[in-house]
Amino acid sequence: MISVRNVSKSYGDVRALEDVSLEVERGESCAIIGPSGCGKSTLLLIISGLLQPSSGEVYIENKIVGGPVKNAALILQDYGLFPWKTVYDNVALGLRIRGVERDVEREKVEGLLEKFGLKRFDRYYPKHLSGGMRQRVAIARALAVEPEILLMDEPLSSLDALSREKMQNFLLNLWKETKTTMILVTHSIEEAVFLGKKIVVLTPRPGRVKAIVNNPKVGKEDYRQEEVYFEKCREIREIIEVGAT
Amino acid sequence: MQGDKRDNRGWSYLGTLIILLILWKGLSVLIAHPALPSPEVVLASLINSAHELSRHAAVSLLRVVYALLLAFSLAFPAGILSREDTVDRLISPLIYLLYPIPHIVLLPLYILLFGIGDFSRVALIATILFFQIAVTTRDAARQVSEYYIYSIKSLGASKLDVYRYVIIPAAMPKIITALRISVGTAVAVLFFAESFATNTGLGYVILDSWSRADYEIMYAAIAAMALLGFSLYIILEIAERRICRWM
Ligand SMILES: Nc1ncnc2c1ncn2[C@@H]1O[C@H](COP(=O)(O)OP(=O)(O)OP(=O)(O)O)[C@@H](O)[C@H]1O
Ligand SMILES: [Mg+2]
Numbered sequence: 001m002i003s004v005r006n007v008s009k010s011y012g013d014v015r016a017l018e019d020v021s022l023e024v025e026r027g028e029s030c031a032i033i034g035p036s037g038c039g040k041s042t043l044l045l046i047i048s049g050l051l052q053p054s055s056g057e058v059y060i061e062n063k064i065v066g067g068p069v070k071n072a073a074l075i076l077q078d079y080g081l082f083p084w085k086t087v088y089d090n091v092a093l094g095l096r097i098r099g100v101e102r103d104v105e106r107e108k109v110e111g112l113l114e115k116f117g118l119k120r121f122d123r124y125y126p127k128h129l130s131g132g133m134r135q136r137v138a139i140a141r142a143l144a145v146e147p148e149i150l151l152m153d154e155p156l157s158s159l160d161a162l163s164r165e166k167m168q169n170f171l172l173n174l175w176k177e178t179k180t181t182m183i184l185v186t187h188s189i190e191e192a193v194f195l196g197k198k199i200v201v202l203t204p205r206p207g208r209v210k211a212i213v214n215n216p217k218v219g220k221e222d223y224r225q226e227e228v229y230f231e232k233c234r235e236i237r238e239i240i241e242v243g244a245t
Numbered sequence: 246m247q248g249d250k251r252d253n254r255g256w257s258y259l260g261t262l263i264i265l266l267i268l269w270k271g272l273s274v275l276i277a278h279p280a281l282p283s284p285e286v287v288l289a290s291l292i293n294s295a296h297e298l299s300r301h302a303a304v305s306l307l308r309v310v311y312a313l314l315l316a317f318s319l320a321f322p323a324g325i326l327s328r329e330d331t332v333d334r335l336i337s338p339l340i341y342l343l344y345p346i347p348h349i350v351l352l353p354l355y356i357l358l359f360g361i362g363d364f365s366r367v368a369l370i371a372t373i374l375f376f377q378i379a380v381t382t383r384d385a386a387r388q389v390s391e392y393y394i395y396s397i398k399s400l401g402a403s404k405l406d407v408y409r410y411v412i413i414p415a416a417m418p419k420i421i422t423a424l425r426i427s428v429g430t431a432v433a434v435l436f437f438a439e440s441f442a443t444n445t446g447l448g449y450v451i452l453d454s455w456s457r458a459d460y461e462i463m464y465a466a467i468a469a470m471a472l473l474g475f476s477l478y479i480i481l482e483i484a485e486r487r488i489c490r491w492m
Binding site (some may be wrong): 045048050068070072073074076078079080082083084085086093094097098125126127141145151212243 | 280361390392393395397399400401402403406410411414415417489490491492
């Protein structure tokens with residue numbers, strides 16, 4: 001279980017987060033939604049242990065997080081891939097850092113590339129890929145190290161509506177298949193409702209928790225067509241609009 | 246596509262060269278003074294003195310290459326490690342205080358310290374290059390987005406990994422550009438460094454033939470020096486294209 005307790009973060013005079021508390025169960029998916037600049041990326045960095053909060057703390061399986069969390073993989077908004085590495089090398093990077101043997105690495109990476117439909121592009125550099133392919137590479141790289149926790153910062157925001165739905169389905173199936181704990185930052189209400197078993201709504205900066213909404217029906221591709229789904233979207237939209245002028 | 250671009254560049258270099266030659270020819274006809282021989286005369290003397298000149302060109306080339314290597318091997322780590330605030334606090338003031346000083350005036354000092362041998366010459370060129378490369382490398386290293394660092398740290402990277410997989414490759418394009426620019430400086434300083442206490446190098450040939458009013462050799466040596474700078478520049482450009490294929 002991931003437990004964020006009373007976390008605040010200031011960058012100098014800028015208060016980015018204030019007294020944020022939330023819990024994500026093991027194997028659960030959680031969507032974090034909030035206006036631009038409210039501290040979503042900051043929160044994700046704090047959960048992954050890469051950034052120290054100004055106050056408060058994060059616990060994972062009851063252990064306090066003091067440095068980079070080992071079994072977590074992070075996919076960052078816009079900086080997810082290294083443009084100077086080929087698709088193959090990007091995906092292999094985590095394994096290489098861990099000192100995995102080359103033939104084990106090769107097998108693993110090629111398996112992932114195959115699975116994600118990237119096999120033909122293994123020698124390409126990211127700039128030659130479409131947005132959707134880049135995101136798949138970023139996800140493949142995160143998965144290569146078999147993380148128990150997957151943290152994603154607006155992974156689909158650069159995609160057009162159609163590829164976005166495809167990638168949402170992809171993430172949904174991935175989550176069901178691998179049983180990873182997934183935390184996903186998004187701007188989109190529909191995406192939050194489609195992917196988040198728990199939806200955390202943050203206020204404008206400084207980000208505070210405005211509401212935590214449970215979304216138990218999540219988990220099927222045709223959830224998008226169901227009445228409950230529309231209800232949830234409406235509910236979230238109302239929460240966001242309350243007090244916002 | 247890539248090939249097309251390269252071909253186009255080749256043609257445009259050639260076009261520019263032809264225009265320059267035509268201008269040169271026109272000017273030499275117009276002025277009609279032995280101080281400006283026409284291009285074909287220079288070319289002829291370049292060919293005639295090729296054997297003699299190539300010896301000097303090799304010496305000059307070695308001096309520049311040693312200087313580039315020396316400067317790079319000091320400036321690269323100093324610049325890259327300036328990403329660490331502790332290192333930067335130490336190195337940065339030093340660089341920024343000493344950078345604006347015209348280092349060329351250090352030649353007498355170097356000759357007093359290191360003697361009149363080639364080391365003084367190489368050291369002088371290297372000093373000047375050091376600052377150009379170090380300043381650019383430092384800025385490039387410090388501009389690498391913090392988010393790339395987060396990204397690699399989340400994969401469990403050590404400090405060394407961060408440099409190896411992120412900071413150095415990210416800064417590389419700017420560093421090579423700095424190297425490329427510094428080639429021009431290096432050749433200019435080379436000329437100065439070869440202007441006395443030596444009887445080798447293209448700089449020496451230029452000055453010597455100048456004093457003897459042997460303009461053909463002088464121009465041949467000038468052309469050879471330009472060629473030397475140009476070839477180094479091209480080599481670095483090829484290296485850049487290879488190393489920074491991802492750009
Ligand atoms: N390193 C930093 N130094 C100073 N201020 C920062 C830094 N990083 C973020 N901020 C500020 O903190 C606030 C929260 O930033 P953060 O990136 O977490 O927001 P976000 O919700 O992810 O925004 P977006 O939706 O645009 O991605 C913003 O106002 C931002 O300007
Ligand atoms: Mg963000």
